[in-house]
Amino acid sequence: MNILELFLGILTAMGGFVEVGELTFAVNAGAKFGYSLLWIAGMGTVGIIVYGEMAGRVAAVRGQPVFNLIRERGGFDAGLVTLTAATAVNVLTCAAEIGAVALVWQLLADWPYRLWVVIAFLVLVLSVWVLPFRWIERVFGLGGLLLVIYLVVALVEGPAWGDVGAALMPNVPVLESSQQYMLYAYYAVALTSSIMLPYETYFYSSGAVEDKWKPSDIALNRVIVMVGFVLGSLLCVSLIMIGSQFFGPRHVEPQLPGVVATSAAAQFGTAGLLVAVLGMFFAFAGAAIETGLCGAYNIAQFFGWPWGKFRRPREASRFTLTWLAVFVLSAIVILAGVDPVSVVEYSIVFSVVILPLTYLPLLLVANDERVMGAHVNGVLAKVLGWIYLAITTVAALAAIPLLVLTHGGQG
Amino acid sequence: MSDDAIHLVRDVVDHEVVDVHQLPCGVVDDIELDFVPGRGFRPVALLLGPGAWQRRLPRWMAAIARWLSGSDEARVPWSEIAYIGERVALRKTAAELGLGGADRKWGARLSRVPGA
Numbered sequence: 001m002n003i004l005e006l007f008l009g010i011l012t013a014m015g016g017f018v019e020v021g022e023l024t025f026a027v028n029a030g031a032k033f034g035y036s037l038l039w040i041a042g043m044g045t046v047g048i049i050v051y052g053e054m055a056g057r058v059a060a061v062r063g064q065p066v067f068n069l070i071r072e073r074g075g076f077d078a079g080l081v082t083l084t085a086a087t088a089v090n091v092l093t094c095a096a097e098i099g100a101v102a103l104v105w106q107l108l109a110d111w112p113y114r115l116w117v118v119i120a121f122l123v124l125v126l127s128v129w130v131l132p133f134r135w136i137e138r139v140f141g142l143g144g145l146l147l148v149i150y151l152v153v154a155l156v157e158g159p160a161w162g163d164v165g166a167a168l169m170p171n172v173p174v175l176e177s178s179q180q181y182m183l184y185a186y187y188a189v190a191l192t193s194s195i196m197l198p199y200e201t202y203f204y205s206s207g208a209v210e211d212k213w214k215p216s217d218i219a220l221n222r223v224i225v226m227v228g229f230v231l232g233s234l235l236c237v238s239l240i241m242i243g244s245q246f247f248g249p250r251h252v253e254p255q256l257p258g259v260v261a262t263s264a265a266a267q268f269g270t271a272g273l274l275v276a277v278l279g280m281f282f283a284f285a286g287a288a289i290e291t292g293l294c295g296a297y298n299i300a301q302f303f304g305w306p307w308g309k310f311r312r313p314r315e316a317s318r319f320t321l322t323w324l325a326v327f328v329l330s331a332i333v334i335l336a337g338v339d340p341v342s343v344v345e346y347s348i349v350f351s352v353v354i355l356p357l358t359y360l361p362l363l364l365v366a367n368d369e370r371v372m373g374a375h376v377n378g379v380l381a382k383v384l385g386w387i388y389l390a391i392t393t394v395a396a397l398a399a400i401p402l403l404v405l406t407h408g409g410q411g
Numbered sequence: 412m413s414d415d416a417i418h419l420v421r422d423v424v425d426h427e428v429v430d431v432h433q434l435p436c437g438v439v440d441d442i443e444l445d446f447v448p449g450r451g452f453r454p455v456a457l458l459l460g461p462g463a464w465q466r467r468l469p470r471w472m473a474a475i476a477r478w479l480s481g482s483d484e485a486r487v488p489w490s491e492i493a494y495i496g497e498r499v500a501l502r503k504t505a506a507e508l509g510l511g512g513a514d515r516k517w518g519a520r521l522s523r524v525p526g527a
Contacts (some may be wrong), residue, residue, distance in 0.1 A: 062497050064427070071425050071438060076467050079425075129526060304427050304438035304459075306514055313527040317517035320527075371497065 003017065006220060012141030013228025018235050019287035020257060021344040022194040023094070023251035023280070026236050027260050028409075029187045030243020031253050035160075035167035038240055040188050042168055044195030045233035047388040049225050051359055054366045054381065055201045056221035059208035061375045066205045066362055067301035073361035082357040083302050087326075089354060090199055090295040092347035095330035097288035098124065099340025100257055104280050107258045114335055120332040123286050133210045133309035136289055143282025147235050149275045153267050154238035157245045160353060164241065183411045186402040189395045190345070190409070195236060196392065199294045201358060206297040212307050255341050257284070277302035288330075295326035345408060352399045355392040363389060417495055419454060426486075427498045428459060428510075436505035440464040443486065457487040457499065459510065485509050 029037045059065055064072075071079040101124075102116035127136065130174035173182050204225075213221065239260075246263045247254055254260045257280050292310075300319040313320040334340060345399035363385045369376040377385060402410070412413045413435040417423065419442055440463035462484030465473040493500045493508050505511035521527045 065499060068427055072427075075425060076440070076464060080468075300435075301427075302438070304435050306435050306511070313524070314518040314522040315514075317514050317521050320521060321517060 008222040010155045010228040013136050014231040016141040016203045016286050018283050020284050020349040025190045026239035027243040027254050030240040031247040035163050035246045036173040038167040039170045041236045044192045048196045049229050050384045053225045055205035056208050059205040060213040060217050061215050065209050066202050067298045069361045069365050071302050073364050085354045086294050089351050090291045092331050094291040094331040096340045096344035097284045099334040100284040116333050140282050146279030147274050149264050151238040153264050154241040183406050186406045188349050189399050192350045197351050198358045199291050202294045203290045223268030292323050294327045294380035301314050338389025349399045349403045430501050430505040436510035458483045460523045462464050
């Protein structure tokens with residue numbers, strides 16, 4: 001195993017963990033409910049580790065990414081439903097991330113928002129066109145590591161460690177009304193979804209094929225997923241803590257990324273603000289690229305087209321035209337005046353609905369000794385796989401009723 | 412049925428098809444069967460493309476899909492299959508079997524763009 005590759009893989013997984021949906025939901029969860037939702041971050045992290053590891057292992061053994069398996073195991077009809085829903089969620093998430101990049105840049109220069117959207121769109125398309133896959137992963141993943149500033153801010157603010165420790169165990173706080181309990185459940189579902197976003201599994205397994213992983217890379221996959229995702233989840237935990245420690249007492253419920261960055265400015269002045277803004281740019285731009293590419297990966301894999309950044313655009317022309325179309329559609333959604341934060345709320349909630357449809361075929365293949373041979377799921381992976389499938393199914397069934405009952409999380 | 416037998420629905424339908432150079436060139440959307448009196452059905456061809464998968468959709472969805480993607484359909488004789496494993500591998504190139512035409516057409520247009 002190449003140590004440099006392992007190190008970069010871990011850092012990339014960590015830096016690519018946070019996107020605008022997770023940022024806003026985590027900080028607001030902390031501002032509204034204190035530390036009490038920290039256990040959801042822990043639970044979600046174990047879930048994404050279980051399925052991320054499975055997706056990487058299946059890709060390394062069979063050379064096939066998730067959407068090949070969805071079609072193979074789910075059949076054409078169920079697969080088409082999943083593909084349609086996943087594509088809609090990818091476009092919405094990509095739109096939200098493009099809008100969020102524009103909002104972040106607007107903090108640096110007060111140009112019109114729509115102009116920043118167009119610039120963000122062009123920069124993202126050019127990056128995907130020009131950069132090889134590995135460099136896309138590294139530039140945006142490593143840039144996203146600047147978000148570690150939020151971890152430092154959370155620690156410097158002086159957390160109540162006893163309460164943090166207690167909140168990492170499953171708990172439901174005492175709240176004033178049934179509406180508050182519903183809001184708590186809504187945030188629990190949304191936070192789970194934002195950590196276990198389905199595009200992360202699609203992108204991770206497609207990336208494993210792009211990087212030509214083989215069964216000998218399974219150990220690398222395991223370490224990257226376990227260490228990288230745990231470190232990435234620390235960023236999510238720190239955002240909940242900042243919400244609780246900084247925004248909650250001030251009765252602020254941050255809706256914009258720029259407001260979240262004020263917590264870094266309060267501790268470290270202009271330098272802190274700049275690091276936070278740069279970190280958010282890389283994290284959101286990375287997520288926009290991942291969702292844009294995922295839209296094309298999924299469709300190409302479902303219909304059996306040549307795909308991948310390892311092929312020249314003319315050799316995978318329908319794949320190339322599809323990711324261009326996803327970016328164009330996403331930019332149009334945002335240019336039409338839709339608020340990126342509202343878009344992200346809907347994309348996060350609808351994401352959880354497709355999680356079980358994504359995970360079940362993956363679990364069935366990873367459990368199948370006939371196709372996985374010696375690399376079939378062990379007892380732990382099997383048990384955790386079924387537990388998390390049950391958890392995501394319950395969350396999927398509850399997501400839309402909770403969205404309606406809480407008026408989109410407004411209480 | 413022995414363990415080595417191929418289960419057409421499980422092992423062939425909805426599996427990725429690759430050509431002799433391992434280039435993806437579709438998914439098995441349907442299988443053409445021939446009835447041999449006294450011996451039952453035997454597979455004679457793989458069917459790939461929008462025309463084949465649209466038959467698996469409800470009529471109204473098939474109409475939308477036809478409008479979006481046309482109804483081209485390719486027929487690959489069973490004898491052109493090299494082996495059936497995780498993928499269905501063919502003996503010839505995609506072009507020789509009339510597969511992947513859309514990618515070649517769009518690829519020729521894209522090749523005018525710098526970096527393509």
